Amino acid sequence: MALFDYAPAPESRAAAGDIASTYGHFIDGEFVESTGSEALKTVDPSTEEVLAEFAQGTEADVDRAVAAARKAFTSWSALPGAERGKYLFRIARIIQERSRELAVLESIDNGKPIKETRDVDLPLVAAHFFYYAGWADKLEFAGYGANPRPVGVAAQVIPWNFPLLMLAWKIAPALATGNTVVLKPAETTPLTALRFAEICRQAGLPKGVVNIITGDGRTGAALTAHPEIDKVAFTGSTEVGRAIARTLAGTTKRLSLELGGKAANIVFDDAPVDQAVEGIVDGIFFNQGHVCCAGSRLLVQESIHDDVMDALKRRMSTLRVGDPLDKNTDVGAINSAAQLARIQELTAAGEAEGAERWSPSCELPSAGYWFAPTVFSNVSATHRIAREEIFGPVLSVLTFRTPEEAVAKANNTPYGLSAGIWTEKGSRILWMASKLRAGVVWSNTFNKFDPTSPFGGYKESGYGREGGRHGLEAYLDV
Amino acid sequence: MSEPTSALRLDVYKTYKLFVGGKFPRSESGRVYEVTDRKTGEWLANAPQGTRKDTRDAVSAARKAFGGWSGATAYNRGQILYRAAEMLQGRREQYLAEVAVSEGLTAKKAAPLVDAAIDRLVWYAGWTDKVAQVAGSANPVAGPYFNLSTPEPTGVVGVVAPQGGNGFSLLGLVSVLAPVIATGNTAVVALAPNAPLPGLSLGEVLATSDLPGGVVNLISGHTEDIAPTLASHADVNALDLSGVVAEEGPASAKDLEVAAADTLKRVLRPEPASHDWTTAPGTDRLLTFLETKTVWHPMGM
Numbered sequence: 013m014a015l016f017d018y019a020p021a022p023e024s025r026a027a028a029g030d031i032a033s034t035y036g037h038f039i040d041g042e043f044v045e046s047t048g049s050e051a052l053k054t055v056d057p058s059t060e061e062v063l064a065e066f067a068q069g070t071e072a073d074v075d076r077a078v079a080a081a082r083k084a085f086t087s088w089s090a091l092p093g094a095e096r097g098k099y100l101f102r103i104a105r106i107i108q109e110r111s112r113e114l115a116v117l118e119s120i121d122n123g124k125p126i127k128e129t130r131d132v133d134l135p136l137v138a139a140h141f142f143y144y145a146g147w148a149d150k151l152e153f154a155g156y157g158a159n160p161r162p163v164g165v166a167a168q169v170i171p172w173n174f175p176l177l178m179l180a181w182k183i184a185p186a187l188a189t190g191n192t193v194v195l196k197p198a199e200t201t202p203l204t205a206l207r208f209a210e211i212c213r214q215a216g217l218p219k220g221v222v223n224i225i226t227g228d229g230r231t232g233a234a235l236t237a238h239p240e241i242d243k244v245a246f247t248g249s250t251e252v253g254r255a256i257a258r259t260l261a262g263t264t265k266r267l268s269l270e271l272g273g274k275a276a277n278i279v280f281d282d283a284p285v286d287q288a289v290e291g292i293v294d295g296i297f298f299n300q301g302h303v304c305c306a307g308s309r310l311l312v313q314e315s316i317h318d319d320v321m322d323a324l325k326r327r328m329s330t331l332r333v334g335d336p337l338d339k340n341t342d343v344g345a346i347n348s349a350a351q352l353a354r355i356q357e358l359t360a361a362g363e364a365e366g367a368e369r370w371s372p373s374c375e376l377p378s379a380g381y382w383f384a385p386t387v388f389s390n391v392s393a394t395h396r397i398a399r400e401e402i403f404g405p406v407l408s409v410l411t412f413r414t415p416e417e418a419v420a421k422a423n424n425t426p427y428g429l430s431a432g433i434w435t436e437k438g439s440r441i442l443w444m445a446s447k448l449r450a451g452v453v454w455s456n457t458f459n460k461f462d463p464t465s466p467f468g469g470y471k472e473s474g475y476g477r478e479g480g481r482h483g484l485e486a487y488l489d490v
Numbered sequence: 491m492s493e494p495t496s497a498l499r500l501d502v503y504k505t506y507k508l509f510v511g512g513k514f515p516r517s518e519s520g521r522v523y524e525v526t527d528r529k530t531g532e533w534l535a536n537a538p539q540g541t542r543k544d545t546r547d548a549v550s551a552a553r554k555a556f557g558g559w560s561g562a563t564a565y566n567r568g569q570i571l572y573r574a575a576e577m578l579q580g581r582r583e584q585y586l587a588e589v590a591v592s593e594g595l596t597a598k599k600a601a602p603l604v605d606a607a608i609d610r611l612v613w614y615a616g617w618t619d620k621v622a623q624v625a626g627s628a629n630p631v632a633g634p635y636f637n638l639s640t641p642e643p644t645g646v647v648g649v650v651a652p653q654g655g656n657g658f659s660l661l662g663l664v665s666v667l668a669p670v671i672a673t674g675n676t677a678v679v680a681l682a683p684n685a686p687l688p689g690l691s692l693g694e695v696l697a698t699s700d701l702p703g704g705v706v707n708l709i710s711g712h713t714e715d716i717a718p719t720l721a722s723h724a725d726v727n728a729l730d731l732s733g734v735v736a737e738e739g740p741a742s743a744k745d746l747e748v749a750a751a752d753t754l755k756r757v758l759r760p761e762p763a764s765h766d767w768t769t770a771p772g773t774d775r776l777l778t779f780l781e782t783k784t785v786w787h788p789m790g791m
Contacts (some may be wrong), residue, residue, distance in 0.1 A: 262743055262744025456787060
């Protein structure tokens with residue numbers, strides 16, 4: 013029985029502004045054509061409609077972009093910090109002014125609900141530029157020495173799950189500290205990065221300080237292996253992170269990595285169940301579960317397992333899956349056919365290995381890439397769905413009896429990005445928080461982000477932090 | 491009182507052994523190699539030739555010790571490091587002699603290097619309960635949340651100690667080891683193969699300082715056996731390659747870093763062989779093998 017029926021409340025597609033039919037790269041302050049002829053297509057994953065073609069960056073394109081960044085580095089790094097900061101403040105303001113446009117464009121290109129791009133992604137993008145803008149003329153007070161110097165040219169490769177937010181996390185601290193950048197957006201979500209290039213022009217940013225080069229993993233490999241770069245910052249899969257670490261072995265180049273996760277979200281028997289269920293839902297269904305820090309393993313204390321599962325299923329039944337541009341939508345489209353196939357493969361493995369699968373009855377659009385919110389119970393620690401990152405709206409539920417067992421199970425993973433704790437007992441929160449080997453611990457909340465708050469992983473979830481004072485270190489020669 | 495018996499009495503030699511899990515085992519291989527006086531070439535001792543298996547045993551010991559050591563209070567860790575400085579001071583003459591023969595130095599030239607090693611332990615002993623205040627932060631997030639970032643130790647750190655020959659077989663070792671354990675990590679150290687004796691003897695100082703067994707493990711032998719084992723071991727979280735000198739091959743920085751990438755170990759790259767370990771260390775090493783943990787909690791009534 014549906015409690016409410018919602019009339020559609022679509023955001024205007026036209027608000028995304030003009031999408032060109034083809035895009036080149038943004039190098040040395042200009043939009044330029046690729047030296048190669050290969051073009052890729054980006055589609056709206058909710059309809060499979062082709063939005064635009066864009067260039068597959070070649071080695072020659074990468075050379076050109078790195079040379080532009082190198083040339084710009086001399087004057088950009090010599091600019092007084094206060095002036096660098098003012099460019100970043102300008103960018104932050106223009107992002108605020110154009111946030112509706114960027115939110116709609118992001119939703120179209122990525123498939124995520126407009127509710128999230130509008131209320132989460134874009135506010136955080138602007139806030140990130142504001143935060144690091146303010147650091148630009150205060151670096152000597154950051155605890156990295158009296159005269160901290162930039163690293164040089166940063167090669168930055170970002171994923172498709174938060175395209176513009178990951179761009180902000182990379183570009184804002186790099187520029188504030190005096191570096192220049194060559195950034196490659198993901199091949200399924202290049203549009204907001206290319207729109208950001210326009211914003212750099214509106215802000216009057218000197219040529220070559222920000223260069224955007226598009227393409228798939230081949231372009232990323234060429235960029236991260238380029239001899240003239242000084243630093244690589246990568247967010248994405250652990251496998252690619254390893255490959256980049258191997259590429260940089262034996263060099264003097266710096267590396268920061270933000271990789272996969274398989275976070276435990278731990279619910280104790282004294283937790284307020286309704287609040288915990290909201291946190292569980294937010295933890296795994298936010299952004300279709302395309303979140304490296306998603307709470308993908310629910311650890312429930314055995315005594316309340318049935319109550320939590322009942323409440324969770326009730327809540328999941330009210331999730332609205334569909335048109336990303338509908339303001340009522342909770343869960344949007346899966347970003348790509350390849351990602352959908354991966355989710356389907358892992359969930360099939362979950363069933364084959366004996367876990368119990370459940371989804372609310374939920375009508376999915378016929379075109380596009382969709383996956384209904386799914387929960388697996390009776391999951392054992394050895395199941396693939398308990399060990400591997402699914403990166404989709406799929407929750408695996410395990411149980412525990414004691415806090416010690418919860419800690420052991422939570423830490424039983426090569427990853428260590430995030431964790432959640434739900435309990436009313438303060439001393440237990442602090443004890444758990446100290447035992448969990450994870451870079452971010454959310455207690456009685458989940459999936460909260462802020463530019464002042466350092467984010468990053470332990471173990472195979474990567475190294476280095478983004479956000480806060482700590483986020484400066486990756487871009488300073490310390 | 492009898493006459494002095496120097497003409498008749500033999501000195502008691504020391505059997506140099508590994509330091510693993512708080513104990514002093516021989517190498518499981520039963521093998522040793524000759525260590526000679528750097529200046530005269532005279533035989534000094536048979537040092538254990540630690541193997542891959544010895545290294546793996548040491549990693550197990552270091553992992554086992556990590557929970558207790560990382561969970562100890564910072565004050566307690568500081569007390570123990572200071573105690574190690576006291577023990578080293580008490581055995582100053584022994585280390586002076588070992589550093590002198592290992593490095594080919596006169597006792598006069600070796601003395602300030604031993605004294606500096608003692609002082610370095612004191613420096614890091616004082617850091618244990620201050621580093622969190624320097625490396626942590628309270629984060630003013632835009633919402634009703636308490637948000638705090640604190641540093642935690644990375645885990646088990648594999649250390650390639652600085653080589654002998656420049657005077658630093660003790661000071662270099664202490665300079666790389668102390669910051670690793672001061673912050674709560676545990677360590678497995680590949681000692682300088684060309685000057686292992688001061689390092690092997692350091693185990694005696696640590697064993698009498700209330701340092702829990704396994705927090706520091708000292709292995710002498712071929713670096714090509716020990717360092718690649720540490721680099722590829724899935725239960726090692728980080729590598730300090732300070733003492734790496736090989737330009738190529740399995741014990742080169744490049745190959746070790748490639749092996750470390752499989753489990754995404756944090757890697758501190760080599761120091762130049764000419765590095766002067768007497769210079770003030772600053773906080774760089776102290777802050778290297780730390781993870782920042784950020785904890786959120788809502789504020790409300």
